[in-house]
Amino acid sequence: MTTAITVFDVGGTHIRQAWWLRGGELRTRTSRPSPSFKRFPGATVAELQDMMVRDLCDTVPETPDAVVGISFGAALDHHSGIVYASAPLWGEHSEPYDLRAALASRRPDVRWHIVNDVTAALLHAAAASSRSGHRKVLLATISSGIACRVIDQRQGRIPVDGCGLQGEIGHLPAVAELAGAPVALDCDCGKTGHLAAYASGPGIARLARVLEQREPGRWAASRLGLLTADGLGFEAALRRALDERDELARELLDAATAPVAAVLRTALCLDPEIDEAVLTGGVVHGLGHHYRRALMGHLTRQGLYLTSERTPDWLERRITVTGPGEADSLAGAGIAACAGVPA
Structure with missing residues (x-):
């Protein structure tokens, strides 16, 4: 070689x-x-x-x-x-x-x-010395698309099904809600109501357009609305609005992270050998600690039956948000x- x-x-x-x-x-x-x-x-x-x-x-x-x-x-x-x-x-x-x-x-x-x-991202993340003792590692990427993989560190193996696939969560059915009402959006794959339709980078932008249409007054008065009206790109405007604790921006991010939290909650419930769930991708890197705050808010309000009550930090210890390069x-x-x- x-x-x-x-x-x-x-x-x-x-x-x-x-x-x-x-x-x-x-x-x-x-x-x-x-x-x-x-x-x-x-x-x-x-x-x-x-x-x-x-x-x-x-x-x-x-x-x-x-x-x-x-x-x-x-x-x-x-x-x-x-x-x-x-x-x-x-x-x-x-x-x-x-x-x-x-x-x-x-x-x-x-x-x-x-x-x-x-x-590929999982292979790199799993190779870190801090994860050498883990039984299983889940990695989910939230970017222009969404997917995840789980590796069994004891065998060095990423299991796949008969089609050679695993973890295509971006195209699982999902639900989202904005301004107190359900939202139905199309995914880039052409189907309606997939996780990526709401939680990917393009999905969050689509949710923002729905929020603007449903509550134009709130949107126009918000920092997010003002920043985008001034010509700042949506991704940069969302990060700045979150930095400035804009309530509408937080509401938007909460809506986008709710279906991601639902998938992680289910995965950790079904497989308690997952010792760490690693989140990466352009959306996660761009929004940083704001993304984790929103995600953990959902998992704190509605965690795992009994486990979250008896061990309140069980989920907290298993969710990691990476920085670029990790x-x-x-x-x-x-x-x-x-x-x-x-x-």
Whole structure:
């Protein structure tokens, strides 16, 4: 195996790239926009896929025994590497796509290793010395999409089902409420009422538009409304409004985190061997301690039956919000490639 591995983290918004050294160091990081359906609304999915393949292949140096690790933001078969769907990249499209074959066809000189981006982030997070004694670790990413994975640290294994999948929670049915009334929103995959429709980055923005429509007076008078009216981007405006303790911004974040709390509550109830639930992703990093406050508020008000009463800090000790770099899909792609993880 070569000493340095080219690694990519392909998400719905950006493609990140770096060199990964077998000792764990990442060097020469770069970032560029992903060829997604939102960036190229007139392109077909086949055209978007071709753009992706060309982008990845053309940026891999032509060196002997080149090895590439890819963290890919999609639901994929971890047995075969076949990509089933990627709502942030390709919208409603769900025809299976052999990404590895397409890459190998264009660059047969490269050894390609592909893992789901959440799997990659989990591999990096689970490798931390502080988690070496854990039985199981759950990692959930809240970004342009939402998914989670659980690894059994005792076996070094991420179990998958017959389709090679695990933890596609972003497309589980979910409910949300704003201004005292239910909300029904469409997910990027085309279905209504999925977790990602409310709790992903785009989902929170959609919730904000609903809140503005339902309570225009409150919105206009709020810090969040004033900041966005002044031209500040929504994500930055939400963070600043939360920093300034804007009540409407807190209400919005509470609505977005409620369905995430419901999934975590259920996971920890069903599998008490999960010693830590790690939250990562652009939304979590962008909102920082505000995100954890909102999430833990739900879990404090409604925790686990009996366990939360008898051991009030049981959930508190198991929920971790990471900072940038602590669960890095780029590093995880390198770990997977170095270990020869097949998918």
